[in-house]
Amino acid sequence: MKKLLLIPAFAAFLFANQTETQILQKEINSQIIPQIKESLDKDGESVIILRVTKSSNGLLIQSYNVKKGFSKFVPFETKGDYNVGFKYYSKYIFKPAKIKVTDFIKIIGAKNDKDLDKLFANNGELLIKKLEEEKQVYAVKGLKSIIQKGKLNDLKEFLKGVLGGKVPASCS
Structure with a gap:
């Protein structure tokens, strides 16, 4: 029983x-x-x-x-958020690597949204290679942290906003 x-x-x-x-x-x-x-x-x-x-x-x-x-x-892949992308860029790339966002865009060689889409394809593999070629060790480490947290789409939206002229004062 x-x-x-x-x-x-x-x-x-x-x-x-x-x-x-x-x-x-x-x-x-x-x-x-x-x-x-x-x-x-x-x-x-x-x-x-x-x-x-x-x-x-x-x-x-x-x-x-x-x-x-x-x-x-x-x-289903959701669209990223500009503000969250700014937060993660500041925390993982700007502070440790001391790279302003406008310089970061020059380093990766992005001129428009299509260039960013190519760089961010396959979980940012091409972007990581580009940063490694430019010997940006801290930026690579920060980018890998962002990928690990699943915020790559947010970073992409932030960089698209910067390309569109929406540059935050603290990162310019």
Whole structure:
């Protein structure tokens, strides 16, 4: 009799320790995706499910792409924030490397937004190579910290703003 009481209590404990994301992921995988797969016709149509949540850092958008025969979680890339990019540039590049943002843009050789997009592609690999060629050790270290924190898009938006003439007084 005691064994029967322990199993439900243990199951309830496991359920309580799951995070909201794990519960939602399990719900989507077990109930919603199978229903969508059944409703898809033979032509290979697909459905995209968007989940938008508000957090202290802004909006988090996740997308789920469902095709007949498989399902795959595809995170949706959000646009960066100029102010957050300024904060991370100041903390990780400007203060340790003593590089003003206008000089930083000259070092990386960006003249327009397309140049920045090329430099920031593949998680900033080309940007890191460019800074290593210019022997900017502290800037490379700071950039790697920014990438590790997942704020590369914010830095890109900040630099796009600077290219557009929006230069903060403390970094010019």
